[in-house]
Amino acid sequence: MSSDSGPYWDPFDREIAADPYPVYQRMRAEAPLYYNDRHEFYALTHWDDVDRSFTDWQTFSSSRGPILEIIKSDIEIPPGTLLMEDPPIHDLHRSLLSRVFTPRRIASLEPEIREFCERGLRELADRDSFEVMTEFANDVPMRVIGMLLGIPEQDQVAVRARADAKLRTKPGEAMQVSKRALTDTDLFADYIDWRAKNPSNDLMTELLRAEFVDENGVTRTLTRHEILTYVTVLAGAGNETTARLIGWLVAVLDRHPDQRKELVADPSLIPNAIEETLRYEPTGHAIARYVARDIELYGETVPTGSAMMLIVASANRDEKRWPDGDRFDIHRTISQHLTFAIGTHYCLGAALARLEGKIALEGILQHFPTWEVDWDNAALSCTSTMRGWETLPISVG
Ligand code: HEM
Numbered sequence: 001m002s003s004d005s006g007p008y009w010d011p012f013d014r015e016i017a018a019d020p021y022p023v024y025q026r027m028r029a030e031a032p033l034y035y036n037d038r039h040e041f042y043a044l045t046h047w048d049d050v051d052r053s054f055t056d057w058q059t060f061s062s063s064r065g066p067i068l069e070i071i072k073s074d075i076e077i078p079p080g081t082l083l084m085e086d087p088p089i090h091d092l093h094r095s096l097l098s099r100v101f102t103p104r105r106i107a108s109l110e111p112e113i114r115e116f117c118e119r120g121l122r123e124l125a126d127r128d129s130f131e132v133m134t135e136f137a138n139d140v141p142m143r144v145i146g147m148l149l150g151i152p153e154q155d156q157v158a159v160r161a162r163a164d165a166k167l168r169t170k171p172g173e174a175m176q177v178s179k180r181a182l183t184d185t186d187l188f189a190d191y192i193d194w195r196a197k198n199p200s201n202d203l204m205t206e207l208l209r210a211e212f213v214d215e216n217g218v219t220r221t222l223t224r225h226e227i228l229t230y231v232t233v234l235a236g237a238g239n240e241t242t243a244r245l246i247g248w249l250v251a252v253l254d255r256h257p258d259q260r261k262e263l264v265a266d267p268s269l270i271p272n273a274i275e276e277t278l279r280y281e282p283t284g285h286a287i288a289r290y291v292a293r294d295i296e297l298y299g300e301t302v303p304t305g306s307a308m309m310l311i312v313a314s315a316n317r318d319e320k321r322w323p324d325g326d327r328f329d330i331h332r333t334i335s336q337h338l339t340f341a342i343g344t345h346y347c348l349g350a351a352l353a354r355l356e357g358k359i360a361l362e363g364i365l366q367h368f369p370t371w372e373v374d375w376d377n378a379a380l381s382c383t384s385t386m387r388g389w390e391t392l393p394i395s396v397g
Contacts, residue, residue, distance in 0.1 A: 244388025
């Protein structure tokens, strides 16, 4: 438990967010079961605890959402939103999405992603400086979701702007949650009707055709609303997370120029550098769960109805699991980190995010073997769920 002199962690506090790692270290040492009485939530920070809790969905339920503000609001969770469900219904919905969101489909996007990144970076190549997020990183995942779903290019910018706006919070404030925000599937509404009349080989077409046995044992295809819910979850889960990963690659390698040099000389090291960046600077620091039954932890009872934050960014640097975890090392052996979670809700887009990160970094290093971040004008993003660069100006050359 936290005491007056103990560590204080608040996911809405921008000063703490600037460098939360020392606080996480104190929480691991002094308050392995942390309680924040201002916002009334518990938190776990050790690798073993976070890892174990992700797989114990009977205790740590997703049925009220994975975000603290959503759990705290008594909002009714709309059905069919994968991230906000527990087994068995979750598994039914997930298996249907995995049937169409296959490794083969993801791999087939590679040439198109490469072409898009190359085009974007070539346009920046004659400049002395540019802003990484708005001039490159934010566009990549948005276009990739568009490619996946077959959305016409001119509509893709609007889709990202709306998805991001839903997550934005003012400094120090929690996100305002409304049922409307959770059920807003209008983003793709026009597109699905057009796609139904113009089938192609994209994921949306396959979702329109997919037959499955529903929870009542009826074999059927998905309703229009169910499909819209799926694609809204995909877009929401895949856009900002992946854009922030690209931002972190640029930021972290600026601070480790020797390792950047190694990557330029030997691009085969890039996949492990992506893994290490995911471990070292996860785009989402904490994932929330609703405590569905009393649980004893560190001699205390965490009561049913509590909110629990699983701090993956702390687990990823836990000294018991990671020797010298605060050191960034592209040669580190990484069998598993928790940035994509684990267990029931393990990120369905992990392979796609890795592919996007790899293609983006290969292109960046090829066009700009060195760069310098203008730290005075860089700004961290303003959301309670994501930690990453909103603005990241660099000079190149
Ligand atoms: C660096 C990029 C990404 C990160 C860090 C990330 C992280 C995560 C995490 C932590 C979860 C589990 C949340 C929980 O346990 O409550 C998750 C789930 C999910 N992610 Fe990702 N993600 C990324 C990219 C993507 C992409 C590109 C897509 C697809 C386009 C995607 C689709 C999903 C979906 C559909 C789920 C829900 C899975 C389920 O509930 O069973 N993610 N992601």
